[in-house]
Amino acid sequence: xxxxxxxxxxxxxxxxxxxxxxDNGEPGVKVATGEVGSIACGDALRLHIKVQxxxxxxxxxxxxxxxxxxxxxxxxxxxxMVKGLTLDEALKVSNKDIADYxxxxxxxxxxxxxxxxxxxxxxxxxxxxxxxxAHDDDDEGALVCTCFGVSENKVRRVVIENNLTTAxxxxxxxxxxxxxxxxxxxxxxxxxxxxxxxxxxxxNTKGVNLTKEIANSGQKRPLTNVQKxxxxxKVLDEEVRPVLIADGGDVELYDxxxxxxxVVLQGACGSCSSSTATLKIAIEARLRDRIxxxxxxxxx
Amino acid sequence: xxxxxxxxxxxxxxxxxVVEAIMPYLTEFYGNPSSMHTFGGQLGKAVRxxxxxxxxxxxxxxxxxxxxxxxxxxDNAAIRAALLAQPEKRHIITTQVEHPAVLNVCKQLETxxxxxxxxxxxxxxxLDLDELEASLTGNTALVTIMYANNETGTIFPIEEIGKRVKxxxxxxxxxAVQAVGKIPLNMKTSTIDMxxxxxxxxxxxxxxxxxxxxxxxxxxxxxxxxxxxxxxRAGTENVPGIVGLGKAAELERLHIETxxxxxxxxxxxxxxxxxxxxxDCEVNGDITQRxxxxxxxxxxxxxxxxxxxxxxxxxxxxxxxxxxxxxxxEPSHVLRAxxxxxxxxxxxxxxxxxxxxxxxxxDRVIEVMPEIVERLRALSPFxxxxxxxxxxxxxxxxxx
Numbered sequence: 001x002x003x004x005x006x007x008x009x010x011x012x013x014x015x016x017x018x019x020x021x022x023d024n025g026e027p028g029v030k031v032a033t034g035e036v037g038s039i040a041c042g043d044a045l046r047l048h049i050k051v052q053x054x055x056x057x058x059x060x061x062x063x064x065x066x067x068x069x070x071x072x073x074x075x076x077x078x079x080x081m082v083k084g085l086t087l088d089e090a091l092k093v094s095n096k097d098i099a100d101y102x103x104x105x106x107x108x109x110x111x112x113x114x115x116x117x118x119x120x121x122x123x124x125x126x127x128x129x130x131x132x133x134a135h136d137d138d139d140e141g142a143l144v145c146t147c148f149g150v151s152e153n154k155v156r157r158v159v160i161e162n163n164l165t166t167a168x169x170x171x172x173x174x175x176x177x178x179x180x181x182x183x184x185x186x187x188x189x190x191x192x193x194x195x196x197x198x199x200x201x202x203x204n205t206k207g208v209n210l211t212k213e214i215a216n217s218g219q220k221r222p223l224t225n226v227q228k229x230x231x232x233x234k235v236l237d238e239e240v241r242p243v244l245i246a247d248g249g250d251v252e253l254y255d256x257x258x259x260x261x262x263v264v265l266q267g268a269c270g271s272c273s274s275s276t277a278t279l280k281i282a283i284e285a286r287l288r289d290r291i292x293x294x295x296x297x298x299x300x
Numbered sequence: 301x302x303x304x305x306x307x308x309x310x311x312x313x314x315x316x317x318v319v320e321a322i323m324p325y326l327t328e329f330y331g332n333p334s335s336m337h338t339f340g341g342q343l344g345k346a347v348r349x350x351x352x353x354x355x356x357x358x359x360x361x362x363x364x365x366x367x368x369x370x371x372x373x374x375d376n377a378a379i380r381a382a383l384l385a386q387p388e389k390r391h392i393i394t395t396q397v398e399h400p401a402v403l404n405v406c407k408q409l410e411t412x413x414x415x416x417x418x419x420x421x422x423x424x425x426x427l428d429l430d431e432l433e434a435s436l437t438g439n440t441a442l443v444t445i446m447y448a449n450n451e452t453g454t455i456f457p458i459e460e461i462g463k464r465v466k467x468x469x470x471x472x473x474x475x476a477v478q479a480v481g482k483i484p485l486n487m488k489t490s491t492i493d494m495x496x497x498x499x500x501x502x503x504x505x506x507x508x509x510x511x512x513x514x515x516x517x518x519x520x521x522x523x524x525x526x527x528x529x530x531x532x533r534a535g536t537e538n539v540p541g542i543v544g545l546g547k548a549a550e551l552e553r554l555h556i557e558t559x560x561x562x563x564x565x566x567x568x569x570x571x572x573x574x575x576x577x578x579x580d581c582e583v584n585g586d587i588t589q590r591x592x593x594x595x596x597x598x599x600x601x602x603x604x605x606x607x608x609x610x611x612x613x614x615x616x617x618x619x620x621x622x623x624x625x626x627x628x629x630e631p632s633h634v635l636r637a638x639x640x641x642x643x644x645x646x647x648x649x650x651x652x653x654x655x656x657x658x659x660x661x662x663d664r665v666i667e668v669m670p671e672i673v674e675r676l677r678a679l680s681p682f683x684x685x686x687x688x689x690x691x692x693x694x695x696x697x698x699x700x
Contacts, residue, residue: 001612012606012609013610013613015679018678018679033687035681035689038693039642039643039646039682039690039693039694039697040642040693040697042603042622042623042631042642042646043603044681044682044689045681046681046687046689063679064679064680064681065679065680065681066601066602066603066646066679066680066681066682067603067606068603068604068605068606068622069605069606069609071603072606072679147630148629171629175629178629178630179629179630
């Protein structure tokens with residue numbers, strides 16, 4: 001028997017927020033749904049969120065889960081966690097946050113928390129009208145694990161986000177490699193590649209601590225154009241580019257005109273059908289959060 | 301809360317009479333049967349008695365019984381022995397639904413130059429004997445097939461299989477870990493060359509088993525060392541375990557006829573009541589050729605581990621073929637080989653009874669199971685499938 005925490009068992013035996021949210025055409029709110037997993041894989045989650053349009057805030061969340069104890073508990077935890085958050089805040093909820101809320105999950109069950117995080121993303125992208133499959137590139141790129149249909153990009157993403165170091169961990173988080181096992185060597189290669197790229201990125205961003213100093217000085221008086229450009233460049237280098245590079249893309253700062261930040265999307269990002277979402281969520285939201293809420297990012 | 305133990309295909313309670321038989325050999329009679337002094341030598345008599353008891357259960361001769369540590373050792377020893385005895389032959393036949401103690405040995409042997417045929421099963425878990433016939437060649441060293449499946453209880457037509465195997469001159473090994481003590485066996489009239497059994501499936505302790513080796517079958521030991529077990533299995537005898545296995549075998553022989561009738565009746569009542577009370581469920585396996593103590597039921601749209609944990613809350617122990625109950629991420633290889641739909645596969649539960657199972661225990665399961673299924677189905681996005689999600693997935697799977 002798995003060693004579940006009391007919180008996991010509590011939410012399994014007495015799940016909160018199970019069920020569906022019907023879209024009754026209530027004024028000022030919209031209902032969106034995110035679906036991940038499949039009957040074939042043995043785990044599936046349909047998450048329903050009710051969003052107050054004006055505030056962009058999740059006012060209710062419910063779930064339907066086909067899965068084991070930890071899948072049900074993770075889904076229930078997720079609905080509790082996201083209520084009251086704005087969509088931008090909710091997008092920052094990671095699978096680790098879900099696992100932490102539960103007091104931890106057995107390593108082999110971490111994929112249940114990943115499923116929760118993915119369902120949340122799917123629901124928010126559906127709400128925003130962004131096709132998820134196109135957005136996060138998870139379903140693009142070479143298929144690594146044919147047993148569970150996991151792409152290389154998805155493996156890269158989970159390795160980066162959770163700082164995974166072994167193929168076994170990847171299996172625990174997203175099931176890849178958990179079937180016939182023939183892709184385990186390929187997963188090892190991807191982990192190695194991510195590590196190497198991280199090492200390069202770390203070298204390039206040495207001294208980036210200056211970012212904080214510039215930002216702090218900005219609190220005392222308005223940023224000069226030079227400071228703003230330097231700060232945007234630093235945030236791009238430090239926080240945005242590593243994620244895009246891991247997915248086979250990149251971004252280059254082209255110009256800054258007042259609050260308009262012009263960038264050039266490169267590599268996979270340049271040709272991606274969901275580049276708008278990349279601009280708005282991966283880049284603009286990050287720059288607004290770090291520098292100035294009035295920044296607008298445009299591709300040239 | 302008292303435990304309702306319906307997981308007897310996993311392991312069984314040690315019979316109190318078996319415990320009583322073992323105790324002196326854990327305390328007073330601790331000598332080594334190979335010793336020359338009387339203190340140790342007297343244990344040889346206890347081992348001989350146990351050998352007679354096990355042989356009697358199998359309808360075999362005492363000289364044909366080799367004590368082992370478990371079913372896995374028995375399976376490994378039989379397979380290796382058969383291959384070592386016929387080094388010129390490089391082909392093995394087994395089935396897709398064997399226990400890992402056979403399947404994983406076969407997979408390893410494939411890396412060592414052997415060719416293995418894994419016979420398929422149909423929707424009811426039965427073999428196609430024509431497929432077996434077509435697979436047998438002059439190069440086939442060994443056919444290793446289980447007597448009864450541990451997950452579904454499906455019994456294979458072992459004597460019919462054995463007849464065909466012997467016609468082609470291969471050695472026939474049968475993993476009978478789940479069959480011994482549950483259905484009558486008689487090696488004297490059988491085509492089986494080697495047969496594996498395990499103690500803890502028949503109310504003996506864990507850590508003891510036996511391998512039947514028909515007289516005349518060439519045998520090369522897996523464990524090499526001293527001359528115990530007439531050189532067929534080295535290692536100081538587990539005397540308490542052997543004594544316990546002997547006593548358990550004697551008790552099984554004594555109870556087998558009444559146990560078959562009683563367990564069949566209780567199993568059928570459990571099964572029929574659940575099918576009647578719970579919609580969308582079905583029995584997995586061959587319902588006519590089946591162990592009397594086993595039922596495997598697939599509850600659609602829900603997942604096995606969640607069912608087990610809710611059963612556990614009522615003190616009910618059962619088992620599931622779901623991936624989430626094992627270290628693996630793949631559901632039961634047996635149920636998959638049978639081609640069960642995914643809607644059933646993940647929510648399959650095995651209830652396995654024994655001679656201690658009571659009417660009241662079965663009633664309790666019948667009482668709580670509908671509520672458990674209903675509760676989990678209320679959570680499931682696939683139950684009513686209003687959004688057509690399941691339907692879309694099934695269409696995708698059908699095109700794969």
